[in-house]
Amino acid sequence: MSEHAVVGKGVPRVDALEKVTGAAKYGADINFPGMLHARIFRSTEVHAKILSIDTSEAEKLPGVHAIITQDDIPTGRAVFAKEKVLYYGEPLGAVAATDPDIAEEAAELVKVEYEPLPVVQDVMESIKPDAPHLLNDRTKDGPRRRVITRQLKKLSKETGEDNSAEIERLNAELGGLDDEIYYNVAGETHESAGDVEQGFAESDVVVEGTYTIPRVHQVYMEPHVSVAQAEPSGKLTVWASTQGHFAIRSGIAGVLGIPLSDINVVGVTMGGGFGGRFNIQATHVPAVILSQKTGRPVKAQLNREEEFLDGRPGAGCVIKLKTGVMDDGTIVARKALAFWDCGSVAGGPIANTIRIRGVYKFPHLQMDAYAVHTNKSGTTSYRAPGAPQAIFAAESQLDEIATIIGMDPVDLRMKNMREEGDQVPAGATEPIVGYKETLKAAADAVDWWNREKGPNQGWGVAVGDWTNGCGPGAVYVSVHEDGSVRLFHGSMDITGTDTAMAQIAAEVLTVPYEQVSITRGDTNSAPYNTGSGGSVVTFTMGNTAKLAAEDARGRLLELAAQRLNTDIEHVELRDGKVSLTNGDAPKSLSLGELAAYSLSTTGGPIVGKGSLSGRLSAPAVAVQIAKVEVNPETGNTKVLRTVASQDVGFAINPIAVEGQIEGGVVQGYAWSMMEEMQYDEKGNVNPGFVDYRVPTTADIPRIESVIVEVPAPNGPYGAKGVGEPSLTPTLATFANAVTDATGVRINDLPIKPEKIVNALKSNGNGSR
Amino acid sequence: MRKHPISFTVNGDLQELFVEPRKTLLAVIRDTIGLTGTKEGCSTGDCGACTVIVDGEPVTSCMMLGVSANGKEVTTIEGISNPGELHPVQQAFLEKGGYQCGFCTPGFIMAAKALLDDNPDIPEDEMRHALGGNICRCTGYTKIIEAVLSAAETMRANA
Numbered sequence: 048m049s050e051h052a053v054v055g056k057g058v059p060r061v062d063a064l065e066k067v068t069g070a071a072k073y074g075a076d077i078n079f080p081g082m083l084h085a086r087i088f089r090s091t092e093v094h095a096k097i098l099s100i101d102t103s104e105a106e107k108l109p110g111v112h113a114i115i116t117q118d119d120i121p122t123g124r125a126v127f128a129k130e131k132v133l134y135y136g137e138p139l140g141a142v143a144a145t146d147p148d149i150a151e152e153a154a155e156l157v158k159v160e161y162e163p164l165p166v167v168q169d170v171m172e173s174i175k176p177d178a179p180h181l182l183n184d185r186t187k188d189g190p191r192r193r194v195i196t197r198q199l200k201k202l203s204k205e206t207g208e209d210n211s212a213e214i215e216r217l218n219a220e221l222g223g224l225d226d227e228i229y230y231n232v233a234g235e236t237h238e239s240a241g242d243v244e245q246g247f248a249e250s251d252v253v254v255e256g257t258y259t260i261p262r263v264h265q266v267y268m269e270p271h272v273s274v275a276q277a278e279p280s281g282k283l284t285v286w287a288s289t290q291g292h293f294a295i296r297s298g299i300a301g302v303l304g305i306p307l308s309d310i311n312v313v314g315v316t317m318g319g320g321f322g323g324r325f326n327i328q329a330t331h332v333p334a335v336i337l338s339q340k341t342g343r344p345v346k347a348q349l350n351r352e353e354e355f356l357d358g359r360p361g362a363g364c365v366i367k368l369k370t371g372v373m374d375d376g377t378i379v380a381r382k383a384l385a386f387w388d389c390g391s392v393a394g395g396p397i398a399n400t401i402r403i404r405g406v407y408k409f410p411h412l413q414m415d416a417y418a419v420h421t422n423k424s425g426t427t428s429y430r431a432p433g434a435p436q437a438i439f440a441a442e443s444q445l446d447e448i449a450t451i452i453g454m455d456p457v458d459l460r461m462k463n464m465r466e467e468g469d470q471v472p473a474g475a476t477e478p479i480v481g482y483k484e485t486l487k488a489a490a491d492a493v494d495w496w497n498r499e500k501g502p503n504q505g506w507g508v509a510v511g512d513w514t515n516g517c518g519p520g521a522v523y524v525s526v527h528e529d530g531s532v533r534l535f536h537g538s539m540d541i542t543g544t545d546t547a548m549a550q551i552a553a554e555v556l557t558v559p560y561e562q563v564s565i566t567r568g569d570t571n572s573a574p575y576n577t578g579s580g581g582s583v584v585t586f587t588m589g590n591t592a593k594l595a596a597e598d599a600r601g602r603l604l605e606l607a608a609q610r611l612n613t614d615i616e617h618v619e620l621r622d623g624k625v626s627l628t629n630g631d632a633p634k635s636l637s638l639g640e641l642a643a644y645s646l647s648t649t650g651g652p653i654v655g656k657g658s659l660s661g662r663l664s665a666p667a668v669a670v671q672i673a674k675v676e677v678n679p680e681t682g683n684t685k686v687l688r689t690v691a692s693q694d695v696g697f698a699i700n701p702i703a704v705e706g707q708i709e710g711g712v713v714q715g716y717a718w719s720m721m722e723e724m725q726y727d728e729k730g731n732v733n734p735g736f737v738d739y740r741v742p743t744t745a746d747i748p749r750i751e752s753v754i755v756e757v758p759a760p761n762g763p764y765g766a767k768g769v770g771e772p773s774l775t776p777t778l779a780t781f782a783n784a785v786t787d788a789t790g791v792r793i794n795d796l797p798i799k800p801e802k803i804v805n806a807l808k809s810n811g812n813g814s815r
Numbered sequence: 816m817r818k819h820p821i822s823f824t825v826n827g828d829l830q831e832l833f834v835e836p837r838k839t840l841l842a843v844i845r846d847t848i849g850l851t852g853t854k855e856g857c858s859t860g861d862c863g864a865c866t867v868i869v870d871g872e873p874v875t876s877c878m879m880l881g882v883s884a885n886g887k888e889v890t891t892i893e894g895i896s897n898p899g900e901l902h903p904v905q906q907a908f909l910e911k912g913g914y915q916c917g918f919c920t921p922g923f924i925m926a927a928k929a930l931l932d933d934n935p936d937i938p939e940d941e942m943r944h945a946l947g948g949n950i951c952r953c954t955g956y957t958k959i960i961e962a963v964l965s966a967a968e969t970m971r972a973n974a
Binding site: 078 | 842906908
């Protein structure tokens, strides 16, 4: 049994009532008298020079109050395309009108002349010399060219020795490596440990494969929306549905070239983010500038089609992966070459290609990753950015290896897993981790070693890992005269983090959970806070809430000691009362009495403060096992069972934690089996829920969550971030299950029915 | 654009409005009447966030024109609870954690209410197909189905 009264309990969330009654106010629910509605007008070409933009007809439409283009951006920072467009749906400007339908009509009246340019949508084509060069990026060298270039540089510096033969040899090799000159590259990252080629030479078995993971949309249910009001003084207020309102403030300040203090951002309830609602997005700046132009409040809102055309989805990639193992299953070496499709904007989670190292110990590693431009919208974070993609490749290949060497896939993973003190390839040494415990918990939950399967059925297992961050954050705790406790902070809540904070404050101050409430401040009032993402919030804000509550408790004990004429060592806080620990007579003071008393003391009202900017977090791991049945005639896959274990450190609210696990699994299932943003020379061709299918209640049965608790040394009550790890192994879990069911392996996601049918056909058919 | 007079009830209140024929029922409910509990997630009838109950049937209100509501009875999320007393479906979503960001929740609750009003004995597999028009991106549906099953039990007991 838990020694805790409130943390560790699945209490309803602090926002439960407003969410189930429809009272919660989201971005689109913010309305003001006289408010105008913005509509962005967009490119209808995929790659083209802009010859002219004519807004004259649109301006004449009754109800239109302002039209803006890139010329209206004071700093000249790119908000709208001006010289050329790089994708279908790229914003060219925005209209503000009295009604959303009038704004839409006006946007359609804007005339744009283009000179079309050639289009490239495939990263493997885009890196070639004959591809259209989208942003005039310099070329980058591939892995082997990098090594040779470095050697040549070194040799040229070594004077006195005759290196000419070696230099000639290397130059000759370089001359044969033209296919390693990559075009359209926006960024690169490289990591290595040991000597990977030596590792492959020493391995008994070496397996290579190419893995293709599609671009997918976060599909937060609330499309992007912002409301802005420019005051006559020049000050701005922005109501934003965002994962972090402080980042919206700095983003707007940057684009407008104005001080932070001129902008107040109110973070409103947000309809999901999953990484897609960080920083300024399509709606913020248009709303602000249109409000400045008109002096009226302006709401800018995307619809779902615009979300697909012009959102910032999760990046797709192509990963070439090679792994060397010994016959007994010991992993020796692993090498990855990855090309991430960052679309028309530099970015993409290229650094997280390193996740191919997984939770395993091996001496030789090399990772080379590139972000490559294509004629698509830019990308941004999607739940553990980069990890599901890299781990799909890594855990698929590990499964293939298990089959080749005839080893059980769970045993193979268990054998290679790192423990505390083990060296992380190209990293530090492991702190205390729960990898093996979590794998065992999942395997035990399905009785793995006695698992059974019928015809066309298969089991898949995969392991994913993630480390939560810890951002700056602060909390104030006030204790009021009625004994109630109020927290005040500037952190956005999506997943129940406010609830975790309330539970922690209740625990520390020994009051019922219901007695604690929370106020979220806007950027003018609240202390600075990092954005809600990266699985940082419970770790960061749980810690700050605990610090703040402990600070308030200290003051309560001090006041009580004063009031009871004793020393602070002789009082204790329990059940919402401070009592004498050494008194004969049972004397005690309630929190409310102490709060009332505090008002007439020199110290004043009871306020506790917690503030921190960084604490070392702990690695989290998620293991998932799925059982599927594949119809070999239709290629349809039916999920029979999914078990998801996760090391969460400590579950402050088990219902919320399970919810994070279940939600991550279903998103991962969709990425593995269903979802893909599709592009051709016309741009995105499936910008809606009919052609971009996301899972519903009919697609996947209940997820069985298994909570594993290996406490994080610095986490509040040992808690780790839980939001992201749950999606990291899922893509591979289902791919491995399909392979076990069919005997064919699909490395090109999503595993749509036709791919299975075609693979079975070319494999000489065969259910097994 | 010329407006048309319509008369209908929303949560029991008579609404007599002049409505442009291009405005959806969703726009009328949210923008004209000001009840913002009903959400717009896709505008194409595919996500279910805008589900309301019209004459007893669940309807995606983004796919129905406001003028078509003339003479009908519309119930929104704001109309199914009383102060201090949630509808059993709301209560179950609250207790089971059947929501996270909450944006799909009003539509989901209305779809589930309409479903259980019609058949509180519906088996889980049929329930899963019947609720397949409502998209939730946060929960993975496990707790939503737990909530609807639990609400069904309460509604059967109350019947």
